[in-house]
Amino acid sequence: MELRHLRYFVAVAEELSFGRAARRLHIAQPPLSRQIRDLERDVGAPLFDRGSRGVTLTAAGRAFLPEARLTLAQAERAQRTAQRAAQGETGRLRVGFVEAATHSGILPDVLGFFRMHLPAIGLSLLEMDSAQQAEALRESRIDLGLIGSIPPDAERWLHTETVYADPLVLAVPEDHPLGGRRRFTLADLAAESFVLVPRYASPVLHDDIIARCREAGFSPRIAQEAAGWHTTVSLVSAGVGIAFVPQSLARLTRTGVAYRTIRDFGVELQLTAVWRQREKSPVRERFVTTLRAVARARMPAARSARGEGSAGRRQPPVPPAPPRTALPRTRR
Amino acid sequence: MELRHLRYFVAVAEELSFGRAARRLHIAQPPLSRQIRDLERDVGAPLFDRGSRGVTLTAAGRAFLPEARLTLAQAERAQRTAQRAAQGETGRLRVGFVEAATHSGILPDVLGFFRMHLPAIGLSLLEMDSAQQAEALRESRIDLGLIGSIPPDAERWLHTETVYADPLVLAVPEDHPLGGRRRFTLADLAAESFVLVPRYASPVLHDDIIARCREAGFSPRIAQEAAGWHTTVSLVSAGVGIAFVPQSLARLTRTGVAYRTIRDFGVELQLTAVWRQREKSPVRERFVTTLRAVARARMPAARSARGEGSAGRRQPPVPPAPPRTALPRTRR
């Protein structure tokens, strides 16, 4: 028994005529008769009573009809399910992320987009640090990691893509002596007091800043630790100290605070997506595409993120184009 | 897409190896590869990741697998449903019956057998008289009628089969003068008082008896009406009168009552099944087969019922052999 038999049977049962059914199926009547005969032989019982004036369903045929319809519907459902899974419209994705990914607002936006437009995708979110994510990826406990920077051992089996990069600029109180100067070097700040992100909140960023300062010849004096960027800016505004903040923040000018670029400071706030290199996953591709779009919308400058991978392509921000396979569809 | 593709896909997905799956399917590996490739083209997405070391399911494949299994199961279910319907193991039957059919105990026995052995059959029971049944059959409101005798207009489009025939004998009190006589004619009973079934309970039987008496030259004097045979016998035993009762009752001898055959009385208690001539119905055949078996078990004499139709065949009483079509089953 094949689906063809069921399709033919349903057509004949609906038309109650071999001739009309054959026309509807775009085949000739004799082959249709033969297929139905084969089906009846296979089922083991006649399904139609042939009268010279059309045909009628037998008891077996009447019982068979709804089941045959169900079978055909189930077959189509199977096909659609596979297609949707291939296009990443359904499935499951386990995402590891550092806390900073939520603070930046990028991850919440992506999640909101998925809940809104792709509700059939099950997302599992697991907060963990970079090292844990690398291990979880290796052990296939997560499918995607979101980390603050590319790990030192940029492993060969991992694909990394920095989707968001925001250079840090200096925030100073408007009435601060440095407010008037045009150009800084890092060393000029040796005597200042800083508002700094606590290490536990963003270890990579914290360490990067400290390391750059030490390279410039001083160890920064920490006046106050602050976990959120807006808090940090408020403290700067209040004169507690100066701070390094993402450039994107500088666009929302706040009274009492001035922003100054430090040439060759080179520390960036980053968000990098990382996943198992050779594993194809339509859902992951969807996620990354969305992530790129959301992140780009929040990027401070027009230039795109400089991650390795295919991060350079321009795409409409939201919604992202679905990843499509190039295979042509045949009939049915 | 055909069921073949799904069967092959499931095999490969379960074995995670084209070679092993091909062996399991009893085909060579290259055709299997081609079928899977065709399936993937049809679905519109790759279902397997081919590694040189076996294969893995893609996300689409993982989503497709359970749906494919469901489709195959549904197809088998469809087939079995049709088979069962063809053998009358499932379906619906609307049965019209006269009240006497239940009093005789035959119909309840058939119903009990169906509830016990064929619970998947839905039986609709509608009590109506012979004329109503004929009309209901014509209008296809019932599929089978159970009546007390063949209707006067033994219509050409109806098939009738008398499944039960029980000649009436005379029941007299043991101490009654008639008890000693060997041979009777009906006319000998002209002066007696009778216990008779009320007309509303069995109109045909009632009228038959009255008519025979009038032919014999008298109109019977009714001492008492009684609706059940056992009640009738009790009344005879108590000396209320004499009565015509089914011969089968005479086997259960009751103290105080003697039974005598009246030559050429010729009135029978009958139960006749009737249905639309040219309509095939496995459930109806089942029902009639069972009916025959149950009725025969209650028949008084060894001789079979003399109905027109195929009533003469001997069959094991219960359970009846299922009507089987001679079509051979092919593979799968």
Next chain:
DNA sequence: CGGCGGCCATACCCCGTCGGTATCGCGCTG
């Protein structure tokens, strides 16, 4: 009442395709 037309079955043919054999390409492995 006989010819006609509609309907399905049968007979026969062609070619698409399913399944078979032979072979290749490619990693992995001893």
Next chain:
DNA sequence: CAGCGCGATACCGACGGGGTATGGCCGCCG
């Protein structure tokens, strides 16, 4: 590095799905 295991590719034969032509049956109508 040769061997091997696995899937893909190439090619072939034959089975069967679909085509046309035709027959048998029955209801209809002139």
